[in-house]
Amino acid sequence: MLLDTTFLINLLRGKDPQVLKRAKELDEHLESKGVASITIMELWRGAMQSLYQETEKRKVNELLSSLFQYPFQELEAKKSGEIEAELIKNGTMIDLEDIMIAGVAKVHHEPILTRNKKHFSKVHGLHVETY
8 A cells, every 4th residue: 555645644643533543444454555755755845844843854754664665766757757648638637746656656556545536536547545
């Protein structure tokens, strides 16, 4: 399972009962939990913009240490380019970061867990789960 930025931000905040319940279910079912390197960039950017930068960086690092990390390399970049070209052709563009995360998910045959189903559902053949 590839965890999207929205899920991880809500998990870090620790206030959303749906997120906490879904995280517990993932743990109980021993599902693999991964994160795309693009998501790491998004989380780190948020931590760096925080008034509590050191605390937020520590929380992000602790979270990342418990997740498998998927890199964004040549195969993922090519798949993301294919996805972006299809979205442009169909007039259904989404954020570049989401395209890149979808590319990682498709290359590694992983479903995405996100609250942003509206964006990710535009990517043909991508399995999207929500909470």
